[in-house]
Amino acid sequence: MARRIQILPDTVADQIAAGEVVERPASAVKELVENAIDAGATRIRIELEQGGKTKIEVSDDGCGMGREDAVVALDRHATSKIRVAADLIGVQSFGFRGEALPAIASVSRFRLTTCDGEGIGTEVEVNGGRIDRVADVARQRGTTVSIQGLFFNTPARRKFLRSASSESRASWEAVATIALAHPAVGLELQLDGRVRLAVPPGQSLDERLEAVWGAPLARSLVPVWYAAGAFEIAGFIQRPGDAQPTGRRTQLFINGRPFRDNFLVRAAEAGYRSAIHPGDRPSLLLAITAPAADVDVNVHPAKLEVRFRDRIGVERMVEEAVRDALGKIDAAARIGTGAGEREGQGWAAASGPDFLAGAVGDDPGLSLFAPEAGPGPGAAGEPAEDRERPLGEVLQLFSTYLLYQGPDGLVIVDQHSAHERVIYESVMRRFEGGGLPAQRLLLPITLDLTDEELDAVEAYGESLGRVGFEVSSFGGRTVALHAVPAPHPRFDAARCFREMIADLARGRFGGWANRLERFAATYACRAAVKAGERLDERERVALLTQLFACSLPPHDVHGRSTIVQLPREEMERRFGRR
Ligand SMILES: Nc1ncnc2c1ncn2[C@@H]1O[C@H](COP(=O)(O)OP(=O)(O)OP(=O)(O)O)[C@@H](O)[C@H]1O
Ligand SMILES: [Mg+2]
Numbered sequence: 001m002a003r004r005i006q007i008l009p010d011t012v013a014d015q016i017a018a019g020e021v022v023e024r025p026a027s028a029v030k031e032l033v034e035n036a037i038d039a040g041a042t043r044i045r046i047e048l049e050q051g052g053k054t055k056i057e058v059s060d061d062g063c064g065m066g067r068e069d070a071v072v073a074l075d076r077h078a079t080s081k082i083r084v085a086a087d088l089i090g091v092q093s094f095g096f097r098g099e100a101l102p103a104i105a106s107v108s109r110f111r112l113t114t115c116d117g118e119g120i121g122t123e124v125e126v127n128g129g130r131i132d133r134v135a136d137v138a139r140q141r142g143t144t145v146s147i148q149g150l151f152f153n154t155p156a157r158r159k160f161l162r163s164a165s166s167e168s169r170a171s172w173e174a175v176a177t178i179a180l181a182h183p184a185v186g187l188e189l190q191l192d193g194r195v196r197l198a199v200p201p202g203q204s205l206d207e208r209l210e211a212v213w214g215a216p217l218a219r220s221l222v223p224v225w226y227a228a229g230a231f232e233i234a235g236f237i238q239r240p241g242d243a244q245p246t247g248r249r250t251q252l253f254i255n256g257r258p259f260r261d262n263f264l265v266r267a268a269e270a271g272y273r274s275a276i277h278p279g280d281r282p283s284l285l286l287a288i289t290a291p292a293a294d295v296d297v298n299v300h301p302a303k304l305e306v307r308f309r310d311r312i313g314v315e316r317m318v319e320e321a322v323r324d325a326l327g328k329i330d331a332a333a334r335i336g337t338g339a340g341e342r343e344g345q346g347w348a349a350a351s352g353p354d355f356l357a358g359a360v361g362d363d364p365g366l367s368l369f370a371p372e373a374g375p376g377p378g379a380a381g382e383p384a385e386d387r388e389r390p391l392g393e394v395l396q397l398f399s400t401y402l403l404y405q406g407p408d409g410l411v412i413v414d415q416h417s418a419h420e421r422v423i424y425e426s427v428m429r430r431f432e433g434g435g436l437p438a439q440r441l442l443l444p445i446t447l448d449l450t451d452e453e454l455d456a457v458e459a460y461g462e463s464l465g466r467v468g469f470e471v472s473s474f475g476g477r478t479v480a481l482h483a484v485p486a487p488h489p490r491f492d493a494a495r496c497f498r499e500m501i502a503d504l505a506r507g508r509f510g511g512w513a514n515r516l517e518r519f520a521a522t523y524a525c526r527a528a529v530k531a532g533e534r535l536d537e538r539e540r541v542a543l544l545t546q547l548f549a550c551s552l553p554p555h556d557v558h559g560r561s562t563i564v565q566l567p568r569e570e571m572e573r574r575f576g577r578r
Helices: 008-022 027-037 069-070 099-106 157-161 164-181 205-213 262-275 311-328 347-351 413-429 450-459 461-467 494-505 515-527 537-546 568-574
Strands: 042-047 055-060 109-115 121-127 130-137 142-148 187-192 193-201 219-229 230-239 250-254 257-259 285-291 393-396 401-406 409-414 436-446 470-473 480-483 563-567
Touching: 027 042, 027 055, 027 142, 042 164, 069 121, 069 130, 069 157, 099 109, 099 142, 121 494, 130 515, 157 563, 164 187, 164 193, 164 205, 164 257, 193 205, 205 436, 219 285, 219 311, 219 563, 230 311, 250 262, 262 311, 262 515, 285 311, 401 413, 401 537, 409 413, 409 537, 409 568, 413 461, 413 515, 413 537, 436 470, 450 461, 450 494, 461 470, 461 515, 470 537, 494 515, 563 568
Parallel strands: 042 187, 250 285
Antiparallel strands: 042 055, 055 142, 109 121, 109 142, 121 130, 187 193, 219 230, 230 285, 250 257, 393 401, 401 409, 409 563, 436 480, 470 480
16 A cells, blocks of 8 residues: 655645744744844844735844855754753743744745855845755845745735735834834834834833834833742833723733733733723733743744743732832822823822821711721831921812822822722722621611612622611612611712612623622712812811822722822922922
């Protein structure tokens, strides 16, 4: 019987490999630019025509190759980057498979021009995987790879290419990612003769981020710095108030290598907890440094994904890093100043009105606001005497805003947003424990509800009890409240209950991942003191005290600012004193 199993010729094997490594022009661009960076280039030029469908050219000023290497580089598994499998652990270079060049050359008309700076350069022409010509050529040190007619010999693949503009966008993204991974390397991307991305060599990450993502987005970011054991997480995350439902950018690096990981992005979002509106998607760039043995980078043909030994642990670290960074922001939107001018001090340190610390004490008058709230993590660790003493009283403006002199300027607090934050955190804190104090009513309040609202009462019965609503059913559509919470003196229990139940029934806080958080946010929103309510001086002081004891004082449960600051320098600048 004739043998049916054959060893595939190299050209066919290369074409199969090409299917995994080179999916579209952007993947070729990525591989070629990565090779240039591995070759130590400081300037890389990328030119595309028709989104790369007709032409892709990448030139660099890296180490180049001599004649022998230039030919060998086109063989499958030819790599200068690793020698034995063990080298893969902690591999620093982008490349290590020795697959990209032969894969690309097998599905295109390919020309490699290179010179290692010693003697004459070399030009190699390959057609659909077959080396056609090797010749001398004059050129400076460096390498140029030119690809025409990508997928000319694999029409099935060619059919899958999208429009030129869509392919161009994908290449732009690929170059942008590498540009962020290597701020020191200069890059220029031309699409059909027009420069679409140009970054000079020698930039810092901040400068690079601004150049690639644009100033408005870059300026809405705050730094992240977090270390746990041998792991480190550095980068930038968007201020909660600037996050939007659309148009976000995310970028992850592991030991300098870009990768994709939706679970880590979600972990980062979880770090925002209640600081952003459920529909909003914050932009972020996180660079993780991990011991080489804890991450495997060789799990995806195009190296787009990695595998962590302790995935859950890494997710937890990312979430914690984000939470930690948010806790540190002086997130008060400063009037008239850019994000770049913020000092990044913690709120407790920057503006915690320490004259309020201890002001609550046992004074029953002051305990009207959320009497159960204790000092949260935001207030911990900062000895009161170390803080500057804000002076003067707390004023109320338009029955809506609280004003006082902070350590470095005028501070304005939105009373409703602030109280929302206070209630939300105290509910979340108390959920594990015995629940919040309630007030028994002599005469129950009865309410008629719709079917959906009755369903909501049933679904959230436990949680309602925890915040202090004792509800019983009369049968039919009527329910009775026998006990209600008392979060502040002018609290209207019946109205709060109705509004909350309507919100829950309509799924108004539907984007919240966690049921408990959704409930707490709904309750906080409806129970908080409203805009337009007059507070006396003691209530104002008590509210601020509670706010600064929160872990995220600068944001309400919708992710809006609770605090706005007018720094003293800004006043001085405006009045011409500086
Ligand atoms: N721009 C370049 N400058 C200098 N040498 C290069 C350049 N591009 C490729 N080479 C050489 O050719 C070899 C093969 O490149 P190729 O991209 O095929 O494999 P690799 O980068 O080693 O691994 P991978 O397949 O993971 O990218 C490289 O190891 C490198 O030695
Ligand atoms: Mg490579």
